Structures are given as C-alpha cells and as structure tokens.
Amino acid sequence: MKPGTTIALEARLVREVLNHFERDAVALVIALRHAEGPLRSTGAGQGGGSNSDVSDPTGTAALRGDPARQDRERVERLLAEMRGKALELNTLRVRWLEDSSPEGAGEGEAGCASCERVGKWSPIRKTVGFPDGSTHPLCLWCLRQVRKTGALPTRALVERHAQGLRCG
Numbered sequence: 503m504k505p506g507t508t509i510a511l512e513a514r515l516v517r518e519v520l521n522h523f524e525r526d527a528v529a530l531v532i533a534l535r536h537a538e539g540p541l542r543s544t545g546a547g548q549g550g551g552s553n554s555d556v557s558d559p560t561g562t563a564a565l566r567g568d569p570a571r572q573d574r575e576r577v578e579r580l581l582a583e584m585r586g587k588a589l590e591l592n593t594l595r596v597r598w599l600e601d602s603s604p605e606g607a608g609e610g611e612a613g614c615a616s617c618e619r620v621g622k623w624s625p626i627r628k629t630v631g632f633p634d635g636s637t638h639p640l641c642l643w644c645l646r647q648v649r650k651t652g653a654l655p656t657r658a659l660v661e662r663h664a665q666g667l668r669c670g
C-alpha cells in the first residue's frame with residue numbers, strides 16, 4: 503500500500519462517521535436526554551417515587567451514575583474534542599496547502615499588513631491605497647475582501663480565515 507492510501511482511508515472513515523453524526527447528533531442528544539433520569543440532587547435520601555426505577559429504592563443507581571446522562575456528557579465532550587482537532591487539522595491544511603506560506607517562510611520579509619494583525623504571515627499580492635490616504639500591502643485573500651467590501655477585513659474575520667473556517 504502506498505503511504506498516502508492509509509491516510510486517505512482514515513480521512514474517509516472520519517468523514518463518513520462525522521456525516522452520520524451530523525445527521526444524527528440532535529436525535530442522539532434528544533434520545534439520551536429523554537432516557538436520563540430526573541436530575542438527582544446530592545442528597546441520596548430523597549429518592550423520587552416518580553422514577554420508574556422502583557427496584558432501586560436505596561439509590562445505588564444514583565451512585566453508579568445515570569448511564570444516559572453519562573453517555574450524553576461523553577457525546578458532548580467527544581464532539582468538543584473533535585471540533586478542536588478538526589480546527590487543528592484545518593490550520594495545518596491551510597498552512598501548507600493554501601495561499602499562506604509555512605510559518606517562518608516569510609521571516610524577515612514583509613507580509614500582508616492585515617494578516618499581520620492576527621500574527622499570521624501571508625505573501626503580499628498588492629499594496630492598496632485607502633480613502634484616508636493610508637496604504638496597506640495585502641495578500642490575495644485580504645485583497646479580495648477589500649474588493650468585496652471596500653474595507654479591510656476585521657481581525658475576527660482574518661482569524662477565522664487563518665483557522666481555515668469559511669468566512670464568505
């Protein structure tokens with residue numbers, strides 16, 4: 503097997519799992535919430551009679567924990583972790599495959615003034631004059647934003663772009 507094949511298969515596996523998850527995420531969380539017992543406060547003495555779990559009057563289930571709640575919390579935690587990892591992967595993809603150069607590549611060389619605001623170095627495409635008389639050297643992406651809106655992209659937008667998120 504070529505070394506790239508395993509990576510491609512792994513990426514496909516992740517995509518397929520996440521495709522299913524995207525479709526089912528809300529249903530899953532609703533199902534788990536539905537399966538959760540009523541919120542138990544810290545006191546074990548007030549075992550609710552409304553709970554169908556009457557075979558457990560001493561509340562050992564509460565000590566063991568509510569499996570549905572534990573699984574819901576696990577789903578939420580895993581999703582948050584995957585979100586972080588997805589952003590990390592995207593940052594690497596953008597760093598090496600898109601118009602920004604690898605970190606350090608622009609050392610000593612002037613870069614896009616707009617990207618510089620968020621600590622990102624991007625190669626200059628064009629220096630643009632603004633109505634207030636200022637000029638800014640800009641990368642292709644920031645240049646496109648200026649052409650679209652007439653103003654520099656906000657720092658927040660540049661940050662989103664640097665993380666590889668879609669920003670319109």
Ligand SMILES: [Zn+2]
Pocket residue numbers: 614615616617618624640641642643644645
């Ligand atoms: Zn830029």
